[in-house]
Amino acid sequence: MNKVIAIANQKGGVGKTTTAVNLAASLAATKRSVLLIDLDPQGNATTAAGITEESPNTLYDVFAKDATINEAIYQASSGYHITPGGADLLALEVEIRNQNKQQFLSQTLSNIDQGFDYTIIDTPPTLNQLTIEALFAASGTLIPLQCEYYSLEGVSGLIDTIQTLSNKNLSSNRVLGIIRTMVDMRNNLAKEVSEELEKHFASVLFNTIIPRNVKLAEAPSHGVAALQYMPNSYGAKAYLALAGELIRKVEHV
Ligand SMILES: Nc1ncnc2c1ncn2[C@@H]1O[C@H](COP(=O)(O)OP(=O)(O)OP(=O)(O)O)[C@@H](O)[C@H]1O
Ligand SMILES: [Mg+2]
Structure with a gap:
């Protein structure tokens, strides 16, 4: 069964894209078939996936009807597939709202021919329509969080939005987990915040x-995930461990 997982946090630079890309590569390494959807106009996940096409099809091409979703799925360098993102997603954001086409992403995902075990959606650092589309489509959300003061600001808004969508029966999305990112345990503040998170979440x-x-x-x-770039690095190993923990959580193995 395809598990659709959104990676979201409206705070910028907290490790959403790094988590999306490396989780996709790690899940692929465990022989799961994975589609990564870059829903961010910054297109960082697309670059990180090693996509070299000049102007690959994005979800905007699918929305504007000159491409099918199957024509917007590309092989990434690290064992997973990707639907690229980029600047034209800014237009997608506006047009979904103007044309009242909410839940476009959910409908589009159901038109994918290839069966995927996981669909991971990287979202932009705002709670705009693109992020809402991801929250609609996902059955679970992962929230990357940096262990700093103010790191929790905004997270309650995100959790409330997910709750509201599922209360209104618009989605079955729930918070799958909070992930501590970019942690330096030699830093006392990081340690304190990390311990607070353990208490409250x-x-x-x-x-x-x-x-x-x-x-x-x-x-x-280098257009690859850390697992391909430096498989023995702490970063690559941490994302493999994260994939294992996610699999145990959602596949009940
Ligand atoms: N664990 C880590 N160790 C070192 N650097 C990291 C780590 N995670 C992310 N980075 C770096 O921090 C920066 C921000 O990370 P990333 O792009 O993943 O965040 P983001 O939440 O996707 O940002 P945005 O909100 O702009 O989309 C990037 O330069 C990334 O390479
Ligand atoms: Mg990002």
Whole structure:
């Protein structure tokens, strides 16, 4: 069964794209078939996936009806598939609202011919229509969080939105987990915030902690995930562990 998972946090630079890309590669390494959807006009996940086409089809091409979703799925370098993102998603955001085509993404996902075990959606750092589309379509949301003061700001808004959508029976989305990213345990503040999270979010906090690791920051410029770039790095190993924890959570193995 296809598990559709949104990666969201309206705070910028918290590790959403790094998590989306490396989780996709790690799940693919465990022989799951994975589709990564880049729903961010910044297109960072698309670059990180090693997509070299000049102007690949994005969801905007699918929306504007000159491409099918199956024509907007490309093989990424690290064992998964990707539907690219980019600047034309800005137009998609506006047109979904103007044309009242909410839930476009949910409908589009049902037209995919190839069966995927996981669909991971990378979202932009705002709660705009693109992010809402992802929250509609997903059965679970992962929230990457940096262990800093103010890191929780905005997260309650996101959790409320997910709750509202599911209360109105618009989606079956629930918060699958909070992931601590870019953690440096030598930093006392990170340790404190991490412990606070353990106290207050015990039920949804992932045990796997993603360390700050330069290999995770370098890999995208090579168009691959850390697992391909430096398989023995702490970063690559942490995302493999995260994939394992996610699999145990959602596949009940
Ligand atoms: N664990 C990590 N260790 C070191 N660097 C990291 C780590 N995670 C992310 N980075 C770097 O931090 C920056 C922000 O990460 P990323 O792009 O994944 O965040 P984001 O939440 O997707 O940002 P945006 O909100 O702009 O989409 C990037 O330069 C990335 O390479
Ligand atoms: Mg991003």
